[in-house]
Amino acid sequence: MAKLAVNGGPQAITRPLGRPWPEFGEPEEKALMEVLHSRKWWRGAYEKAEDSWVGRFENAFARFQDCTYGIAVTNGTQAIECALKSIGIKPGDEVICPACTFVATATAVILVNAIPIIVDIEPDYYQIDPDAVEAAITPRTAGIIPVHYGGYPADMDRINAIAERHGLFVIEDACHAHGSQWKGKGCGSLGDMGAFSLQMGKTLTAGEGGIVTTNDRELAEKAYSFHHIGRLSGRPFYEHHVVASNLRMTEWQGAIAYEQTKRLPEQTERREANAKYFEAGLREIPGVAPIERRPEVTRWGFYFYHFKFQSEQFEGLSLDRFREAMAAEGLAISSGHLHPIQKNPLFTNRNFGPVCWPAGVDAPDYSKIETPVADRVLAEEGCCLSHNIFLGDRSDMDLMLDAIRKVRENVAELL
Numbered sequence: 001m002a003k004l005a006v007n008g009g010p011q012a013i014t015r016p017l018g019r020p021w022p023e024f025g026e027p028e029e030k031a032l033m034e035v036l037h038s039r040k041w042w043r044g045a046y047e048k049a050e051d052s053w054v055g056r057f058e059n060a061f062a063r064f065q066d067c068t069y070g071i072a073v074t075n076g077t078q079a080i081e082c083a084l085k086s087i088g089i090k091p092g093d094e095v096i097c098p099a100c101t102f103v104a105t106a107t108a109v110i111l112v113n114a115i116p117i118i119v120d121i122e123p124d125y126y127q128i129d130p131d132a133v134e135a136a137i138t139p140r141t142a143g144i145i146p147v148h149y150g151g152y153p154a155d156m157d158r159i160n161a162i163a164e165r166h167g168l169f170v171i172e173d174a175c176h177a178h179g180s181q182w183k184g185k186g187c188g189s190l191g192d193m194g195a196f197s198l199q200m201g202k203t204l205t206a207g208e209g210g211i212v213t214t215n216d217r218e219l220a221e222k223a224y225s226f227h228h229i230g231r232l233s234g235r236p237f238y239e240h241h242v243v244a245s246n247l248r249m250t251e252w253q254g255a256i257a258y259e260q261t262k263r264l265p266e267q268t269e270r271r272e273a274n275a276k277y278f279e280a281g282l283r284e285i286p287g288v289a290p291i292e293r294r295p296e297v298t299r300w301g302f303y304f305y306h307f308k309f310q311s312e313q314f315e316g317l318s319l320d321r322f323r324e325a326m327a328a329e330g331l332a333i334s335s336g337h338l339h340p341i342q343k344n345p346l347f348t349n350r351n352f353g354p355v356c357w358p359a360g361v362d363a364p365d366y367s368k369i370e371t372p373v374a375d376r377v378l379a380e381e382g383c384c385l386s387h388n389i390f391l392g393d394r395s396d397m398d399l400m401l402d403a404i405r406k407v408r409e410n411v412a413e414l415l
């Protein structure tokens with residue numbers, strides 16, 4: 001008789017895990033009703049912008065990430081674009097990004113007429129490889145966008161040192177890293193600027209939304225202007241200083257984001273405590289392993305929890321087959337992203353839209369960019385679990401571990 005659910009056996013997990021996402025309650029309901037009745041549905045209706053819900057969110061979230069300034073925007077993609085414009089990106093500049101990320105890290109670069117240079121990741125931690133960054137630097141390189149992939153901080157010491165040596169900017173794509181810390185400092189405060197997403201799956205959400213962070217007043221003022229049709233704070237409303245779009249967050253989002261920011265410390269702490277327990281359990285099961293925590297990673301506010309599947313210890317079972325068996329047991333494990341970003345048709349077919357690069361400057365042939373570590377991690381090794389599972393309790397962790405153990409013990413059924 002089959003033991004594994006994929007072969008008709010009983011399921012290991014028969015109840016929902018974690019807590020439903022997103023979380024909300026009376027504070028969010030009250031805040032939304034307050035916005036409604038105030039008739040102030042955008043922050044401009046407030047005499048002092050910092051009194052608005054958006055303003056309060058900016059201050060609270062920036063503080064939580066150890067940043068002096070926060071500029072709330074429409075989404076994470078435009079947060080990256082806004083940061084790039086604020087830092088003075090020029091047409092044809094090269095910006096180095098990792099292969100393992102959501103495509104917006106790199107498309108935001110193209111949208112400001114610069115050129116993403118895509119490099120491989122580190123095999124141990126799945127973050128942008130500083131050696132690959134260094135090897136990709138050319139006279140046209142203007143900056144680096146390390147992504148804290150899954151929320152695990154990239155090696156910011158080495159990235160910042162490389163940037164300093166070569167005179168480059170660093171914009172952290174912190175869209176997965178709400179609550180994450182490197183050596184006790186919040187992600188988004190470690191480079192020149194940071195960009196967060198508040199899209200619904202993220203660990204801080206307003207349905208959609210984003211926020212640009214920085215500790216530099218001048219950059220904060222530029223970001224403010226670029227998110228506000230080129231206005232400057234303190235200047236007349238119809239005076240515009242740069243060509244810029246409207247990236248403003250609504251008060252509805254501001255109200256939700258502010259209330260959600262208050263939930264973030266408890267959620268981050270709970271996820272991390274559960275993850276540490278889960279990690280200890282993973283170490284006991286042959287064929288799976290946690291991503292080890294570097295001592296510099298003082299808090300991992302993960303968007304997805306990453307662990308490693310080791311096919312050779314699963315009698316050569318493929319990652320896809322493992323995930324299929326786990327899904328049948330009641331645990332959805334994703335691969336994170338489908339493939340390294342440069343394998344997307346937009347890169348392989350060079351569908352860049354109306355880019356404006358200086359004469360003689362062109363993007364690389366992305367079909368020739370090889371990122372063997374990212375290829376292997378995404379196809380053969382990386383297992384991602386949704387962050388909301390880790391809002392549950394130890395029994396949720398035990399159920400997941402039991403299910404993995406069950407598949408390992410009965411792997412013969414899958415071969």
Ligand SMILES: Cc1ncc(COP(=O)(O)O)c(C=O)c1O
Nearest residue numbers: 075076077102104105175197199
């Ligand atoms: C790493 C990364 N960067 C940027 C973005 C873009 O954020 P948004 O969807 O809010 O535009 C995302 C969104 O998933 C992301 O995962």
